[in-house]
Amino acid sequence: MDARPIERTEVDVLVVGGGATGVAAACTAARAGLRVLLVERYGFCGGGAVAGLSGTICGLYAAEDDPRVPRQVVHGFVDEFITAMEARGGLTAPLRYGKTWTRVHEPLAWRDSADALLASAGVRVLYHALCTGVHRDGDLIGGALVWTKAGVLDVRAALTIDASGDADLLAMAGLRTWCGADGTVQNPTMIFRLQGVDTARFLAAHGDDTIMPAAVGARIVEAQQRGEDLPRSKIWLFTTTRPGELLCNCTRIRGADGRELNAVIAEDFSEAEVQGRRQVRAYARFFREQLPGCEASWVNDTGVQVGVRQTRQGAGVSVLRNADVVAGRKCADGVARSPWPIELHAGQKPRVEWLLDDHYEVPYGCFVPERGEGLLFGGRCLSAEHEAVASARVTAQCFSYGQALGVAATLAARERLMPRQLPGEEVRRALNRQGARLDE
Numbered sequence: 001m002d003a004r005p006i007e008r009t010e011v012d013v014l015v016v017g018g019g020a021t022g023v024a025a026a027c028t029a030a031r032a033g034l035r036v037l038l039v040e041r042y043g044f045c046g047g048g049a050v051a052g053l054s055g056t057i058c059g060l061y062a063a064e065d066d067p068r069v070p071r072q073v074v075h076g077f078v079d080e081f082i083t084a085m086e087a088r089g090g091l092t093a094p095l096r097y098g099k100t101w102t103r104v105h106e107p108l109a110w111r112d113s114a115d116a117l118l119a120s121a122g123v124r125v126l127y128h129a130l131c132t133g134v135h136r137d138g139d140l141i142g143g144a145l146v147w148t149k150a151g152v153l154d155v156r157a158a159l160t161i162d163a164s165g166d167a168d169l170l171a172m173a174g175l176r177t178w179c180g181a182d183g184t185v186q187n188p189t190m191i192f193r194l195q196g197v198d199t200a201r202f203l204a205a206h207g208d209d210t211i212m213p214a215a216v217g218a219r220i221v222e223a224q225q226r227g228e229d230l231p232r233s234k235i236w237l238f239t240t241t242r243p244g245e246l247l248c249n250c251t252r253i254r255g256a257d258g259r260e261l262n263a264v265i266a267e268d269f270s271e272a273e274v275q276g277r278r279q280v281r282a283y284a285r286f287f288r289e290q291l292p293g294c295e296a297s298w299v300n301d302t303g304v305q306v307g308v309r310q311t312r313q314g315a316g317v318s319v320l321r322n323a324d325v326v327a328g329r330k331c332a333d334g335v336a337r338s339p340w341p342i343e344l345h346a347g348q349k350p351r352v353e354w355l356l357d358d359h360y361e362v363p364y365g366c367f368v369p370e371r372g373e374g375l376l377f378g379g380r381c382l383s384a385e386h387e388a389v390a391s392a393r394v395t396a397q398c399f400s401y402g403q404a405l406g407v408a409a410t411l412a413a414r415e416r417l418m419p420r421q422l423p424g425e426e427v428r429r430a431l432n433r434q435g436a437r438l439d440e
Ligand SMILES: Cc1cc2nc3c(=O)[nH]c(=O)nc-3n(C[C@H](O)[C@H](O)[C@H](O)COP(=O)(O)OP(=O)(O)OC[C@H]3O[C@@H](n4cnc5c(N)ncnc54)[C@H](O)[C@@H]3O)c2cc1C
Pocket: 016, 017, 018, 019, 020, 021, 022, 039, 040, 041, 042, 045, 046, 047, 048, 049, 052, 054, 055, 056, 057, 058, 059, 129, 130, 131, 132, 163, 164, 165, 166, 168, 188, 189, 190, 191, 249, 306, 307, 308, 309, 310, 378, 379, 380, 381, 393, 394, 395, 396, 398
């Protein structure tokens, strides 16, 4: 029981989750004059990018066979976020990632940038606030229940945005969701930061591509054969804004019994944390012993939590198909674009399938639930097939989805419509007026 009285509040838009999606959605809706409340279970924004330490903004640049100069093709709210990060010295210049580029961010600067943007937009933010249930009356979602240290907060909202990454609100409302390919999701990764690295020697030995060369993979395989716990051989190591540091995206977390782990299963999520910490030590040892420049390195920290790539997808009015990604499909109701490859984390080597000199668009219907009014959802839990998620989930796109959600919330409020009644084309036009440049 909880004997404390339930506090009640009323807003135009409730945003659950302060990842890239939630921050962009909340700022966009609040700037349009709506009363917006953002609730976030941690004490800071950033989600997978910060708590999960994913560490880079992928999805900004075109992929090319012989990439020489980064060509940014995704715009909008992300540009503002980049400016805020640059002002805090929290973003590297573009670094090579295979056939494209990415920018490494500093997680503290990410938190500060989000705080500043939310404050200047006038968003009311509650940290350490966990959404535990939704108000559902027939098909109408009218807000949510939020648990804080003061007790239960009953939030009534004209529009609720599920930016939890896990489609938590859809699941709570009993709306349809699914997990990966027949329940199997991409593996989690515990990201960590290695300090004390001689980065000049490291770069001289391995080149400037953040995807490590095949020779490093071969040495990992040899170590595996000697019995070391290094289950992933294709790894990514990034220099960062801090001297002497590498951001290490290299672990592949499985259960002790070899099963794939899904973070919406409590036992799996817990085991992923323990296995993740263990594997970090094994990779850090390997780097110290095997990689030039890393001889005197040590683990500075891991993510606050294991990095979760995929859990539930919400069932939307539209579904982004694997074929849409591969074909670079465009659509009149496209509200976000992505040039990012399919980057599927399953098995020993992540599979990367490039989309060269092209991009695809994500239709508005991928964020509108197939049932349920007064509700939008987005981010990595968008309505998409398994391999499409492996492309569509990265950070630049999550900023775009969030901006689209904020714009849709604004138009729905102004025109007194339910989100599903809005034409995606209208959302697209409004996004272009806000600098998304979807028609260029
Ligand atoms: C290991 C790993 C490596 C990655 N590498 C990269 C990379 O290099 N570059 C890149 O661009 N992308 C990368 N990604 C992808 C990217 O980080 C995520 O897909 C992206 O951050 C998702 O954003 P989101 O807003 O959809 O969700 P999230 O970032 O997951 O945000 C959801 C937020 O909601 C909060 N929340 C969840 N449930 C509740 C609740 N019930 N109540 C209140 N709050 C709640 C969470 O705490 C979180 O802050 C990586 C992801 C992982 C896991």
